[in-house]
Amino acid sequence: MKLALIYTLLAAIATVANIFSQDMTVRIYSGPYHIALSILIGTGVGLVVKYILDKRYIFRFTARNAAHDGQTFILYALMGVVTTVIFWGFEFGFEHLFATKEMRYLGGVIGLAIGYVTKYELDRRFVFRQGAA
Template sequence: MLPEPDVSPREPGARSAASDDRPAPGLPGPVRRTRAVSRKDMDMPLDRLSLILRYAVFALLSIAINWLMQFLMLRTIPGASAIYVALFAGTGAGFAAKYLLDRNFIFYHTSSDHRQELWVMVLYLCTSVLMTGLYLASQGLMYYKYGECALYYVIGTLVLLCGYTTKFILDGQFVFKQSADGRSSSAQA
């Protein structure tokens, strides 16, 4: 039995439900065409999605820098103190890379003078210290419990990812505050 044609009133130029059906080559019956997803159909604007993707890529890059520095330190420094040097060297290198990337490509921050730049860096360091405490504790515990193994890097990466997510929220709220024109402008010290 054939479907009844659509005779309901519609906007000029609109297609009826029946006109969206077309026979599928080699298959019996109609196939419903789907329309492309538009930006308004998405829950998240593309600029916000782009921001999240950039932040994730920068976090992964920072993690890679951190791991590379730790790996190099553990291979070049002998003795029991090597883990401490590796942890702090890796954390410092990751911090420097992440600060510059966040400042310039996530929050688009520009300071009015050196004093403000120093204040922003101190605030950024404070949010970093909060997250780094958990990271260092977990890495130290993992190293002394299991040594340098795959679990050491897996747990460290998970802690870093959770820390970066929390840090993004803290940095947006307290470090790189948005001004009326949408640009980042932190409060003066």
């Protein structure tokens, strides 16, 4: 139960980083494809933040060296492809249906929440299996 609470807190931190990055992007850039660009940037920021937090606090994983850490991050990112499709589907879907930034962000938060539950299982089984909690 403690692990689930910590994971939820860390997922919330990564979600805030993602949505904040998106919001900052659309404030700075309002040209063509600004929504898609903001979601892409938010996804990247959220991915890096979540990797650092999961690696340290959830899976207590220590890479052997920088190359091993890079390989682990690539595998972590690949496991995130499916969950990113879920997240983007909700966020773009809410944008299409409601056409407001608040609803777009709500869709993003819902998609991230669903994706993070799935991502934990994938990461536990395939990415951090030697250091899994």
